[in-house]
Amino acid sequence: MKLGLRVLLTLFLYSTVLVAQTNQAKFLSLQEGLSSEQVIDVVHDKYGFIWIATELGLNRFASNSFKQFYKSEKADGSSVNSNEINTLLYDNDQVFIGTRANGLNVYDLKTNCFSYYVHDDKNPQSLATNDITDIIKSQSGHLWLATYHQGVQRFNTSTKTFERFNKKNLPNLPENSTWTLIEDKDGTLYIGHVNKGISILNPKNRSVTVINVSNSKGLLPDNEVKSLFCDPFNNIWIGTRKGLAIFNPKTKSLKKINLFSKSINGKEPFIYSIKAINGSIWLGTESSQLFMLNPEYLADGTISQIKKITSANLNRGKTSSVQSIDQDQFGNVWMGIYGGGIAFTSHIKPFFSILSTQALFPGQGKPATVISILNDRDNSIWLGTVGDGVLHVQPNGKVNKINTGNSAIGDDFLLSGLQDSDNNKWFGLQNGGVSFFNARTQAWKKVETGEKMSSVRAIVEDKAGNIAFAAQEGVFIRSKTGAFSKLTTHSPALGDYAPRTIAEDQNGNRWIGTYGQGIYIFNSTGKLIKKIIKGQGINSNTINHLFADRQHNIWIATNEGLSLQPATKKQVSWKSLFHRMVKPG
Structure with a gap:
């Protein structure tokens, strides 16, 4: 931060x-x-x-x-x-x-x-x-x-x-x-x-x-x-x-x-x-x-x-x-x-400052739609966009535009982004798959899983260094060796069942939020241990984002408000997991 x-x-x-x-x-x-x-x-x-x-x-x-x-x-x-x-x-x-x-x-x-x-x-x-x-x-x-x-x-x-x-x-x-x-x-x-x-x-x-x-x-x-x-x-x-x-x-x-x-x-x-x-x-x-x-x-x-x-x-x-x-x-x-x-x-400094993407390219007459912000170790920022590829903003304010015309990124329409512990960059592509930027070689390449992986809307790294991709077909997990495994919330994992967000809790379990079927929780071996749906601590089955904070609480953003799973609660007591409900407005 x-x-x-x-x-x-x-x-x-x-x-x-x-x-x-x-x-x-x-x-x-x-x-x-x-x-x-x-x-x-x-x-x-x-x-x-x-x-x-x-x-x-x-x-x-x-x-x-x-x-x-x-x-x-x-x-x-x-x-x-x-x-x-x-x-x-x-x-x-x-x-x-x-x-x-x-x-x-x-x-x-x-x-x-x-x-x-x-x-x-x-x-x-x-x-x-x-x-x-x-x-x-x-x-x-x-x-x-x-x-x-x-x-x-x-x-x-x-x-x-x-x-x-x-x-x-x-x-x-x-x-x-x-x-x-x-x-x-x-x-x-x-x-x-x-x-x-x-x-x-x-x-x-x-x-x-x-x-x-x-x-x-x-x-x-x-x-x-x-x-x-x-x-x-x-x-x-x-x-x-x-x-x-x-x-x-x-x-x-x-x-x-x-x-x-x-x-x-x-x-x-x-x-x-x-x-x-x-x-x-x-x-x-x-x-x-x-x-x-x-x-x-x-x-x-x-x-x-x-x-x-x-x-x-x-x-x-x-x-x-x-x-x-x-x-x-x-x-x-x-x-x-x-x-x-x-x-x-106002004389009061705002809580948020605004960096206008339109100001970065004033001649184009339109702002960029930013879907991910990655903070590089060299103090530059990578902005993943929808339609403009990646805007790489240097510490001196200079902006390099990375797109299909000047790189092997694969698509200018991006859905998600991650910077891993090795400073590599991963971007989910709208036209399917994931593009990988190697921080050491400065080269781009397409990630191959051996099967179709489309609409990757979330990319996260777990404590072991594995990279998980929330795709239309399920959650693909890439190990440190490069091998892939897969978690499926439903077969076929389409429509409401499509994963869109991932978080890891303090026990190494993966929480997978879906478009309309609530939350699926898998343990570290890939076994489904629980499904949470509307009425079980969440007010909607549409899960927009999952976030694990430093105190290991899991925050759940839905279409009907915000829920919280405190880290101090046992997972076997599902009815008491979500002791606080924050509703919109």
Whole structure:
């Protein structure tokens, strides 16, 4: 068991962390109570609530249920004044809600009341426009609001007034249409425009510096800047319609990062969101794809290189996009997907890790059906499959495919597998017989029994080193010398009588589970000593698996639940053998 776990761990070190995490991702959508799959933003509060902005209302998720806040026609403080919500910010027991056409809503978690801030033609200290695309908190405690039509607003949360920054009072601003904002550690504001690149605003002297595709000589990938992020070393990450760039405020340098080789469509992706997660930078992009970047920093905080880029597909469709990424106080990661609802990965490490066989051969577009897992002594893994032969996964993550086209395995459709005490491999073949791989000579050969042996669904090795094969015609036993003997549960051993699983108890008896005739027990000389059927401690005659544990108990998996024969019970007392019955559900 320890070897198996070590091999799996080794595999995961060479497979992508992000793929593993997204394989473990869970999704929340309409059927779970989410008001709309068109999710644009996600934030969390200190109480553990997750707040979700959609095109059809505000959602609050807690534990396992949603509460929806839909547009209130009266604007009486009981709900939002718009269903179309673009952006969210949580701060100091308040959720700030930027709407598409109805201004700013603020929800007070202490009073459970909403307040509203909208444009007023008569009040120059009101919002300049009601279309809000982003909200961030400044170091001074004020809020910065991006708008689609009237530049940037600075909101004083104490006086409840807005200060306007747009082309009217900042003529060097290239346009008023803005998507996103970020502030660096010096208080400089970066403004991502819809069509004109980035403006760098010094709020103190109101100076503006513009970076666009032209003056950066193409280092800014596109003039539509959708997402901005300031990392712990004060580098500004820039997500555009056509890829990623990083700006260093200290050196005034811009670096373009190529992602096309990892992109689903082979092009630089449209980047909608950027977030630091556990030391890596996550990018949410089009086609429900995620990228994880591991930058390497110099002593002064400059990024020298991106050490690793990993990508993963959330499989929510090519028309879906990861609009928002948020990590809550527990370490859970929440992703808002436009067209795909909510995805989240838990901070709790799952009991099982998943190695996706589809990820081993991504170009084939289908996973392999695995029927056996063999842990080799060299820390590699042999995966017996139905239709793909054997996938031999090396410790370094490389996969060798063994099939009828490149070996003498005999069949690509396998039914069972065993690694014996000499490290040899045995595989039951769908087209009949068993294929044997000699670990010493590295050669394959077909096992010859002298008679027909079809549908070998179980292969086990007993304490003496004999190999038993559960076949349609009975159980064939190969001794260490290579001689064969046979146990038959019925003549002919077809249909319900066909053996499908074998286990050895502490006395050397062989337990043979059948397809529909219960269990047959043979002693070490091959004599039938007992048959167990439904009502004698098992609830079904269909035996799916027999397992002898280290304490010599026999576990019996049937179509109607799980039974246990404790090793401490005598075999002559059949009625008391199965003192515990575990039923499904």
